[in-house]
Amino acid sequence: MAGLRTVAAIALTLVLLALLGTDVTHMVAGAMAAMVSTFAVKEKQVRGQAVTLALGLPVALLAISLAALLHSRVIVGDAFFVVLIFGAVYSRRFGERGTALGLIGFQLYFVALFVGATTSTLPTLYLTLAIAFVCSAGARFALVPETPARILRRLRDAFRARIAQLVSTHIELLDATPERLEGVLGDLRRRTARLHEAALMIQSRLEDGTSDAATAALLQRRVADAEIATERLGVLLLSARSAESADTLTLHLPNAPVPATGDLISAGTDTTATLRRDLGALLLLVSRPASGDRNTGVAHVRNRLLGYRDEERLPRGSTAVQDVFRGLGEAARSVVALRLALEGPQDESNDTPATTRSREEFDAEDIALATEEEPAADDRTGLRRPTTRAAFQVSVGSVLAIIGGELLSSHRWYWAVLTCWVVFLNTASTGEILVKGYRRVLGTVLGVLAGVVLAGVVGHHTWVAFALVLVFIFAMFFTAPLSYALMSFFVTAMLGLLYTLLNTYSLDVLVLRIEETVLGAVCGIVAAVLVLPVHTDRRTDELLATVLDRLGDVVSASVEQLSGGPASDLLGKARDLDTALDDLRASTKPLTHPITPLRGRRRTVRYLVALLETCAYHARSLAATAELVPLSRSVTADPRLESAGRRIAHNIGVLAAHVKDEAPGGEVESGASIASMLKSGAPAGRPSGTVTSRVLRHLQRLDEGVAGLARPLDVPVRDPADRSGTRSVRI
Numbered sequence: 001m002a003g004l005r006t007v008a009a010i011a012l013t014l015v016l017l018a019l020l021g022t023d024v025t026h027m028v029a030g031a032m033a034a035m036v037s038t039f040a041v042k043e044k045q046v047r048g049q050a051v052t053l054a055l056g057l058p059v060a061l062l063a064i065s066l067a068a069l070l071h072s073r074v075i076v077g078d079a080f081f082v083v084l085i086f087g088a089v090y091s092r093r094f095g096e097r098g099t100a101l102g103l104i105g106f107q108l109y110f111v112a113l114f115v116g117a118t119t120s121t122l123p124t125l126y127l128t129l130a131i132a133f134v135c136s137a138g139a140r141f142a143l144v145p146e147t148p149a150r151i152l153r154r155l156r157d158a159f160r161a162r163i164a165q166l167v168s169t170h171i172e173l174l175d176a177t178p179e180r181l182e183g184v185l186g187d188l189r190r191r192t193a194r195l196h197e198a199a200l201m202i203q204s205r206l207e208d209g210t211s212d213a214a215t216a217a218l219l220q221r222r223v224a225d226a227e228i229a230t231e232r233l234g235v236l237l238l239s240a241r242s243a244e245s246a247d248t249l250t251l252h253l254p255n256a257p258v259p260a261t262g263d264l265i266s267a268g269t270d271t272t273a274t275l276r277r278d279l280g281a282l283l284l285l286v287s288r289p290a291s292g293d294r295n296t297g298v299a300h301v302r303n304r305l306l307g308y309r310d311e312e313r314l315p316r317g318s319t320a321v322q323d324v325f326r327g328l329g330e331a332a333r334s335v336v337a338l339r340l341a342l343e344g345p346q347d348e349s350n351d352t353p354a355t356t357r358s359r360e361e362f363d364a365e366d367i368a369l370a371t372e373e374e375p376a377a378d379d380r381t382g383l384r385r386p387t388t389r390a391a392f393q394v395s396v397g398s399v400l401a402i403i404g405g406e407l408l409s410s411h412r413w414y415w416a417v418l419t420c421w422v423v424f425l426n427t428a429s430t431g432e433i434l435v436k437g438y439r440r441v442l443g444t445v446l447g448v449l450a451g452v453v454l455a456g457v458v459g460h461h462t463w464v465a466f467a468l469v470l471v472f473i474f475a476m477f478f479t480a481p482l483s484y485a486l487m488s489f490f491v492t493a494m495l496g497l498l499y500t501l502l503n504t505y506s507l508d509v510l511v512l513r514i515e516e517t518v519l520g521a522v523c524g525i526v527a528a529v530l531v532l533p534v535h536t537d538r539r540t541d542e543l544l545a546t547v548l549d550r551l552g553d554v555v556s557a558s559v560e561q562l563s564g565g566p567a568s569d570l571l572g573k574a575r576d577l578d579t580a581l582d583d584l585r586a587s588t589k590p591l592t593h594p595i596t597p598l599r600g601r602r603r604t605v606r607y608l609v610a611l612l613e614t615c616a617y618h619a620r621s622l623a624a625t626a627e628l629v630p631l632s633r634s635v636t637a638d639p640r641l642e643s644a645g646r647r648i649a650h651n652i653g654v655l656a657a658h659v660k661d662e663a664p665g666g667e668v669e670s671g672a673s674i675a676s677m678l679k680s681g682a683p684a685g686r687p688s689g690t691v692t693s694r695v696l697r698h699l700q701r702l703d704e705g706v707a708g709l710a711r712p713l714d715v716p717v718r719d720p721a722d723r724s725g726t727r728s729v730r731i
Helices: 002-019 026-040 046-069 074-115 119-143 148-175 179-210 213-241 270-287 298-310 319-343 353-367 386-409 416-425 430-459 462-479 484-501 507-530 536-564 570-587 599-628 643-660 674-680 692-708
Strands: 717-718
Touching: 002 026, 002 119, 002 319, 002 462, 026 046, 026 074, 026 119, 026 462, 026 484, 046 074, 046 119, 074 386, 074 416, 119 298, 148 179, 148 213, 179 213, 179 570, 213 570, 213 599, 270 298, 270 319, 298 319, 298 692, 386 416, 386 507, 416 507, 430 462, 430 484, 430 507, 430 599, 462 484, 462 536, 484 507, 536 570, 536 599, 536 643, 536 692, 570 599, 599 692, 643 692, 674 692
Parallel strands: none
Antiparallel strands: none
């Protein structure tokens, strides 16, 4: 959508400028101004977008005026450019509007340098910029409108599609031969990760895309339930296909060993046929809108699947196989709840008692929705503030880029400055800047080669060149989330076409583009390393500590509620955990990049992140189950869970303290399994109707996962069975 909106703004600008008889140079300036004014504004509310766009025009006029006035004053112009860069980066501390205005100021100053703006051309440039901003507004609010509610609606549809894809993979997993199992398992991992990404995208848009806090909380709960239940179904199915219980880590660790195939599900049996049929029924329930349920077999399918939750007509089979059918029931319940949240009340005429009980649970949950707490503000000041540090780093890098760029070319030195600026965008550590600079150079080199070919093909066909520019701009936006190198390729190829339009194209110019890009990337990396550096290790340690703190919060609050404690906003805490884990995953990319020479470290980081993803999955499952306890009529809290949660919380605290270098002498406790700990508190066995049976597996996996984190973090593990109390085992 961002690509379409930007292309529409540029196309509309070009058409209006052509009707006014504008020369090609100013058409290029107008196209670039329309592109900048469109992609810079990223506020979610329409009113905020309009205000920022209105403020952006005077900022753009001021930037291009100063660039034209300082055109012939090299030293003063360069000094002002550095000040402008500092201000543009520092303005990010003021939120999305500050970021947008800073970006518009910097980019339009660059546009003025690109087209060689002078004081004599300012009147025409003013008109060009005004037209570009008006066209940007027209594309944003009329041609390709985008409101928070519309974005959220598309994301919800995408989330349902992701669930359908994952259920389809479950069917493939059921039928896969041992030879195909590895490939299907790879699809299962990939689609599970994409479902989680879709859930995070929805959560980031809930507050702005819904009418009130209660609706946002309801949708957040339903999305989390559906994600957890669908992922859990895959784990149960994998366990039923394996010789022993499958580890959840298998779904989160790339290239993890394929579990040994067992005989728990035999091809050609009635149970297998029933399972295949019911997986197909779940897929139908996910894919079909609720409006099409009346007078169809969908209600019958829904009732049958929901009945598995209450042990109704469970097919005969091993415990692992029956767990799959129970998981189908939970998944069906989450899908029905999601349909209710998305599409409102549905036909209840064909409900069975199991379906009626599920609807009553939904109604009780809706009444008990808790409001979400406001996030804590960032209290860092001075040079500890990321925006201030980045502003100084970019300014120093830009000074180096200007000096080196002037030595390479007195006319096109600004390419080095642009690259230095770009490699700092959306980065937070030296490693991220290094990887981004390398990708920028790679994309630029390939883009120059493409530009040489395209310039020869296009020649002086102006509108053909502009058409290709629009194609490349769309491709630039479309590929930006996928590959920074690919995006840089399209940017450079587009610039080659613009040079052709300005009649300044030559092979020397494009080679100079490579040289300036390499210089800018090097200057950015040098500044990141020498000026207030944020080392990748320190950055990842900070984020790892945050993830462990969030994990501890979710586990402690969930176990407290499962034990009979007061209700709290568990899914809000789980969302904070997911956000922190997503930040950690992004920060470790430099450590896991294929070019890193530290192969052993790359494997360790991947294993650590996979373990944390596994722990987060089980923590989300605990939170989702704990949310039901105060509302359920059939499941009661179990006070014995408090002792099990105490050990897990202690171990998480030890790991977090170790990462923060606080009390590094702590030890992770291991010993008896969670199940045996709970048995010791109930001689007569587990009380019937308690929540324990639902969460025991998640507690056990969490306990194992948290203890497993001790190995990559080099934390000692103590076994209580060692009576001497002096020996610790470092795993």
